[in-house]
Amino acid sequence: MIFSGLTQHWCKRPPATLWPGSGTALRRRSSLRLFASASSADRLVQWVSSSGGTVSPTVHVSPPDSVMGAGLRASKACRSGELLVSLPRSCQLSYDGSTEPNLLQLISKVPEELWGAKLALRVLKERIMGPDSPFHSYIDNLPMGVPGIPMFFSPDAIRALEQYPPLSEQVKKRCRWLLSFSSEHLSALPGSPADPFLGTPVDANILGWALAMTTSRAFRVQGPQHPAALLPLIDMSNHSFAPNCEVKPGPGGSVEMVASRDIRAEEDLLLSYGKLDNTFLLLDYGFMVPGNPHDTVLIRYDPIMFEAGHLLAQGQGAPPDNAPDLGSATFQQQLLTEMNLLGPKADLELAFGRSLQRCSPRLLAVARLFTAASAAEVRGRSADDLGAWDQPLSLINEVKALRMVAGVAAMLLTRFPTTLEQDRRALEGGPAVAAEGGLPEGGPHQLAPDVRAAVQLRAEKKAVLSEVLQDIGHRIRGLASQTVPQGAAEAYRESVSQASGGQKRKFSTSSRKAKMRNGKGFG
Numbered sequence: 001m002i003f004s005g006l007t008q009h010w011c012k013r014p015p016a017t018l019w020p021g022s023g024t025a026l027r028r029r030s031s032l033r034l035f036a037s038a039s040s041a042d043r044l045v046q047w048v049s050s051s052g053g054t055v056s057p058t059v060h061v062s063p064p065d066s067v068m069g070a071g072l073r074a075s076k077a078c079r080s081g082e083l084l085v086s087l088p089r090s091c092q093l094s095y096d097g098s099t100e101p102n103l104l105q106l107i108s109k110v111p112e113e114l115w116g117a118k119l120a121l122r123v124l125k126e127r128i129m130g131p132d133s134p135f136h137s138y139i140d141n142l143p144m145g146v147p148g149i150p151m152f153f154s155p156d157a158i159r160a161l162e163q164y165p166p167l168s169e170q171v172k173k174r175c176r177w178l179l180s181f182s183s184e185h186l187s188a189l190p191g192s193p194a195d196p197f198l199g200t201p202v203d204a205n206i207l208g209w210a211l212a213m214t215t216s217r218a219f220r221v222q223g224p225q226h227p228a229a230l231l232p233l234i235d236m237s238n239h240s241f242a243p244n245c246e247v248k249p250g251p252g253g254s255v256e257m258v259a260s261r262d263i264r265a266e267e268d269l270l271l272s273y274g275k276l277d278n279t280f281l282l283l284d285y286g287f288m289v290p291g292n293p294h295d296t297v298l299i300r301y302d303p304i305m306f307e308a309g310h311l312l313a314q315g316q317g318a319p320p321d322n323a324p325d326l327g328s329a330t331f332q333q334q335l336l337t338e339m340n341l342l343g344p345k346a347d348l349e350l351a352f353g354r355s356l357q358r359c360s361p362r363l364l365a366v367a368r369l370f371t372a373a374s375a376a377e378v379r380g381r382s383a384d385d386l387g388a389w390d391q392p393l394s395l396i397n398e399v400k401a402l403r404m405v406a407g408v409a410a411m412l413l414t415r416f417p418t419t420l421e422q423d424r425r426a427l428e429g430g431p432a433v434a435a436e437g438g439l440p441e442g443g444p445h446q447l448a449p450d451v452r453a454a455v456q457l458r459a460e461k462k463a464v465l466s467e468v469l470q471d472i473g474h475r476i477r478g479l480a481s482q483t484v485p486q487g488a489a490e491a492y493r494e495s496v497s498q499a500s501g502g503q504k505r506k507f508s509t510s511s512r513k514a515k516m517r518n519g520k521g522f523g
């Protein structure tokens with residue numbers, strides 16, 4: 001059954017007390033920022049200045065565009081290090097800043113790790129207080145939705161996203177949490193003495209809006225010990241991996257935004273939200289960066305997957321390779337436990353990624369371990385050593401281990417119901433792929449924005465895996481020519497290039513069997 005995310009109908013017919021005068025603007029779902037007018041932005045700047053903060057005359061709020069929404073821009077050139085915005089503590093919105101007992105009581109019911117949801121409850125409280133809230137000028141300027149956030153995707157888009165379960169599972173988890181928290185703790189509040197929301201009904205969709213605000217706008221500037229806070233005005237800066245501004249703690253608990261390099265007049269003022277992969281960017285911020293250098297593909301550790309990868313990478317023309325011992329030998333069990341891949345609290349997450357030198361150290365370590373000739377080859381190695389790119393066990397082992405890594409990546413690529421090329425054609429408006437690809441059936445058509453985002457996300461993941469295959473194939477070819485005699489090297493290269501072909505390559509019988517045994521590779 002397809003899980004449908006939260007609905008946006010609340011946006012169209014909001015309770016009057018929550019969204020005064022906003023009903024009509026919200027019908028245009030494609031616009032990111034739906035009601036921040038020049039005057040509300042001016043009021044925000046005035047509020048920061050009159051609350052003891054500083055806003056440089058260089059800082060200008062730019063009107064929304066269809067890609068990034070509104071933003072900040074330099075109205076004139078400024079020098080590196082120049083102070084652009086300073087926010088006193090009283091202008092920072094965090095969940096521990098409230099003294100209202102009912103709100104604090106409700107916030108305490110949210111698990112510690114869900115800081116975004118705790119902060120969301122505070123945002124709702126301030127929103128419901130309207131002009132009585134000290135944060136009114138800020139709250140009034142918040143967008144009415146972040147349409148790119150998958151919590152609000154249609155069933156078609158969620159289906160399209162299911163090709164990459166690490167993301168679709170997170171989306172479902174968030175939606176389930178919102179639904180259960182609102183039925184357990186919010187539905188009975190109106191009319192009760194414990195109600196912090198002054199009788200205004202709050203449901204999962206409204207809490208979802210507030211959660212989208214906090215995950216897409218909060219900062220943790222004062223260090224990991226301090227709760228994340230919303231930073232009015234500063235949070236209008238959009239993201240770039242090559243930013244020109246940075247945010248840092250200032251004197252007396254203030255937060256400052258400064259130019260991190262010389263900035264020309266009319267340049268956008270951009271911050272880096274962190275070295276985040278596309279999954280995280282889409283989940284929390286509702287956008288992704290094509291070719292993101294920090295993108296990753298997550299997989300769950302499973303020895304059968306490594307075995308299947310090994311078989312796939314061997315290829316048919318390859319010299320026979322002894323079947324590796326997969327996790328049953330005592331020395332393997334010890335190292336797998338040290339890597340926290342075995343045991344009741346095991347963390348099974350492994351990753352491929354551009355900035356991980358193609359795969360996470362633990363993934364490399366597992367492949368080296370499984371292809372080690374004997375316990376003697378890994379004796380004295382810690383799990384950390386085993387995952388260090390510059391510490392191969394031996395040339396022969398490295399070739400085998402990299403072939404196994406490449407085989408796992410190739411196998412993942414073959415498991416997507418659609419190929420990278422099909423996804424790219426769909427993004428260009430070509431014919432829809434079968435419904436298993438999560439696209440509506442039919443001829444050439446424009447994808448809805450949320451379906452497009454889902455297809456783009458999975459295409460980005462496939463691009464990461466393809467690059468991993470090419471890169472590892474290249475490394476293997478370099479190593480293989482040093483380790484095997486001339487005739488066998490030819491066969492080796494042939495098998496490696498077959499494995500690098502990924503989706504185009506046919507499974508050998510044994511690897512097809514392994515695939516059937518293994519079921520899903522993700523999540």
Ligand SMILES: C[S@@+](CC[C@H](N)C(=O)[O-])C[C@H]1O[C@@H](n2cnc3c(N)ncnc32)[C@H](O)[C@@H]1O
Nearest residue numbers: 033068069070216217235236237238239285287
């Ligand atoms: C902290 S807010 C920035 C201000 C926001 N644009 C606004 O209109 O209020 C973060 C949101 O801005 C948008 N955004 C920021 N950087 C972006 C980028 N590089 N590409 C696309 N959207 C971006 C996303 O909607 C994101 O959730």
